[in-house]
Amino acid sequence: MLMPMATVKPRVRPTRDEVRERILDAALEVFAAQGFAGATIDAIGQAAGFTKGAVYSNFGSKDELFLALLDRQFERRSAVIATAFDSGGDVGTITEALSQSMLDSIHEQHSYHLVFFEYWLRAMRDPQLREGLVTRSRAAAEQALRVVESSGADLPSAQLTELARLFVAISTGVAMEETLQPGAITATSLGHLLAGLIDQPTNG
The missing domain is CATH 1.10.10.60 (Homeodomain-like)
Incomplete structure (x- = not known):
């Protein structure tokens, strides 16, 4: 057979x-x-x-690999912002969702932040690498701004721009502290900070 x-x-x-x-x-x-x-x-x-x-x-090169990792991280960060603003509700609800999502993302991507901090120090000693990081940081803020604008948030454009820049800076600082000592920053305290920024009126 x-x-x-x-x-x-x-x-x-x-x-x-x-x-x-x-x-x-x-x-x-x-x-x-x-x-x-x-x-x-x-x-x-x-x-x-x-x-x-x-x-x-x-x-x-290895530098191109790192910058591609950085771009991918910014895409994920934008998704976190979009999810928070799409949750609806008042400022407190949005910032609570954003804070928790930010911390969860940081804890899940421990390896990325170790690499980022090492590369950041390297870039501070190399003007060309530093310019590359500055360019991408600006692009990340612009990307965050587009996400918030598309959400229909009722905020002045000047305030949105400043918030986008501050969010990029704050998320980097929070990542440094949480990578060093996880749990040092709570979603509640971070939420209060972000809510205060959003509620703070701009001058001029």
């Missing part, structure tokens, strides 16, 4: 976006474990399951 031949499923190649995401995840893991300076493209490729050439075909 002849046995039926096993069906061989064709191997599905990952898309370019999937490859990039796997490389970014691996880069974050390697950067956090070995430090930015100690990490190599070879190690990142191996962690991602690809060759060094595959990494270089998507990212030209």
Whole structure:
């Protein structure tokens, strides 16, 4: 009796976006474990399951990898803001949701913040790298502003712009403190701070 031949499923190649995401995840893991300076493209490729050439075909250097991680982080931060403002309710409800989401995100992304702080210190000693971080920080504030504006928040545009900048700065500072000593900042205290900023009228 002849046995039926096993069906061989064709191997599905990952898309370019999937490859990039796997490389970014691996880069974050390697950067956090070995430090930015100690990490190599070879190690990142191996962690991602690809060759060094595959990494270089998507990212030209370790710096490009980090900046891509930074961009991805800002996208996630914008999603946190959008979710909070979409929750509806008064200022207290929005800031409570925003504070809790911010802290949850920080705690879930411990490795990212370790890498960010190391790269930040490196950038402070290199004008070119510093300019790259400044450019992306400004872009992050603009992105946060667009998210808040699209939510229909009833706030003056000048105040929204200032709030967006402050939110980027505050989230970075909170991440530094929470990475050092988790639980030092509560969602309640952070919510009160954000609510005070939103309720504070602008001058001129």
